Amino acid sequence: MASTYTPLGVELMATGENAGTWGTKTNTNLNIIEQISGGYVELSIAGGAGTQAVDKTDGGTGSAVATRVIKFTGTISGNRVITYPVLTENFYLINNGTSGSHTVQLKAASGSGATVTWGTGDKDWKLVYFDGVATNTGVYEIALASPPGGSNTQVQFNNSGAFGGSENLVWDGTNLQIGDQGDLRLGDADNSHYIALQAPATVSSNVTLTFPATDGDADQFLQTNGSGVLAWSDVSGGTSWQAVKTSTFTAVAGEGYFVNTTSGVVTMNLPAGTLGNEISFVDYAGTFDSNTFTIAANGSEKINGSTADLTVSVERAANTLVYTDGTQGWLLKNN
Numbered sequence: 421m422a423s424t425y426t427p428l429g430v431e432l433m434a435t436g437e438n439a440g441t442w443g444t445k446t447n448t449n450l451n452i453i454e455q456i457s458g459g460y461v462e463l464s465i466a467g468g469a470g471t472q473a474v475d476k477t478d479g480g481t482g483s484a485v486a487t488r489v490i491k492f493t494g495t496i497s498g499n500r501v502i503t504y505p506v507l508t509e510n511f512y513l514i515n516n517g518t519s520g521s522h523t524v525q526l527k528a529a530s531g532s533g534a535t536v537t538w539g540t541g542d543k544d545w546k547l548v549y550f551d552g553v554a555t556n557t558g559v560y561e562i563a564l565a566s567p568p569g570g571s572n573t574q575v576q577f578n579n580s581g582a583f584g585g586s587e588n589l590v591w592d593g594t595n596l597q598i599g600d601q602g603d604l605r606l607g608d609a610d611n612s613h614y615i616a617l618q619a620p621a622t623v624s625s626n627v628t629l630t631f632p633a634t635d636g637d638a639d640q641f642l643q644t645n646g647s648g649v650l651a652w653s654d655v656s657g658g659t660s661w662q663a664v665k666t667s668t669f670t671a672v673a674g675e676g677y678f679v680n681t682t683s684g685v686v687t688m689n690l691p692a693g694t695l696g697n698e699i700s701f702v703d704y705a706g707t708f709d710s711n712t713f714t715i716a717a718n719g720s721e722k723i724n725g726s727t728a729d730l731t732v733s734v735e736r737a738a739n740t741l742v743y744t745d746g747t748q749g750w751l752l753k754n755n
Contacts, residue, residue: 425478427505427552428456428486451481456510461487465518469498473529476505489513496520503529504559509552511562515545526559533558639674643696651694659700670718673697673743678704681711689718690750693743698753702738709735722749 424432430449438445463484465472477483484490485504490512492502499522506528516524516538526548527535533556536548547562598604603618629648636642636652643653659676666680670689674697679686682705690699703713715730717723723730723741725748732739740753 423479427476427508428452428510429476429478429480429483430486431479445479448479448481452486455481456486456488458489459487460489460491462491462493462517464494465492465500465502465524466494466496467498467500468496469500469522471501471503473503474505487512491515491517492524493517494519496522496524499523499525501525501527503527504550504557506530506555506557507552508550508557511547511549513545513547516543518543528557528559531556534560536561643694645695653694653696659698661700664704671699673699676700676702678702679708679713680704681707681713683711685711685714687714687716689716690721690723690741691718693721693750695743695745697743698740699750700738700740701732703732703734703736706736708732708737713737715741717749722746724751725749 423434423437426432430452431445433442433445461482461484463474474485475483476485485508492515496518497520500518502524504526508528514526518524521540523540524538525535526537527533528550533551533553536546536559538544538546545564547564549560549562551558551560603616605614605616607614627648629644629650632642632651634652640652642650644650660674661676661678664678664680665686665688666683668687668689669677671677671691673691673693677688677700679688679701681703688699688701691697701713701715713732715723715732717727717729721727738754741750742753743750
């Protein structure tokens with residue numbers, strides 16, 4: 421009777437077989453067992469959409485199916501399905517180290533058992549278990565996200581980034597904390613330089629800054645509402661003056677306008693405002709007294725607490741409107 425092989429490639433020798441080579445084959449089997457106990461291998465799964473079987477070597481070492489730690493490598497241009505032999509009953513620590521934004525799925529070579537999938541942007545490690553069910557082996561992910569021990573567990577790193585050592589970076593089960601006025605460093609591509617965020621030496625109470633849900637528009641900056649909630653603001657350090665206006669236009673916060681009413685009345689429609697927004701205007705040709713300049717509330721905003729339009733009829737008038745709130749709206753800064 422000839423030898424048979426397990427799903428990992430271990431040779432099961434029949435009684436009376438392999439005379440003279442039994443010792444060699446036994447040593448190979450022991451090496452396979454040692455490999456599945458803690459071996460590491462990189463397995464290329466490069467290619468387009470399709471299925472690839474994890475390699476197996478009956479009676480030999482080096483196969484991925486008999487290796488505990490596996491790193492998938494290569495460039496993938498489509499979703500990949502990686503299959504294990506049916507009846508495989510084992511656990512693996514696997515990293516998706518591929519290039520390309522496509523899924524990678526683990527499943528048995530046949531049947532409809534459970535599967536585990538890396539999403540298109542998931543390049544992380546997964547601990548997976550194959551249950552070895554006959555004809556329908558399933559694979560299950562064992563969560564690695566939370567540290568052991570519950571919410572009171574602290575994961576600590578020293579100042580050099582090594583695990584353990586002096587306390588600096590602490591996970592308390594809910595929040596990641598940096599103690600002793602440590603800074604949070606965001607390194608560049610080769611870690612030669614970094615941008616750091618650091619708290620002041622002393623604060624009177626805890627401070628939380630809540631960021632906006634969007635990335636804002638060009639030339640905007642973050643402004644707080646006084647309670648730590650940040651929003652994008654159009655207010656700039658200086659006024660952005662525009663070319664001369666001779667007809668109706670809609671103003672933009674942070675801009676200034678030279679208004680020429682020589683040929684007729686000009687209307688400026690106000691935009692929706694945010695606290696601190698400013699808009700400036702100047703009588704370009706000294707003709708506001710003959711052809712007025714109208715500042716329109718534009719339906720949704722107020723001027724000096726009123727929804728009525730503001731008419732400017734003073735020769736060489738120049739002023740700045742600043743936005744306060746929904747009650748008073750835009751107010752004249754210089755009278």
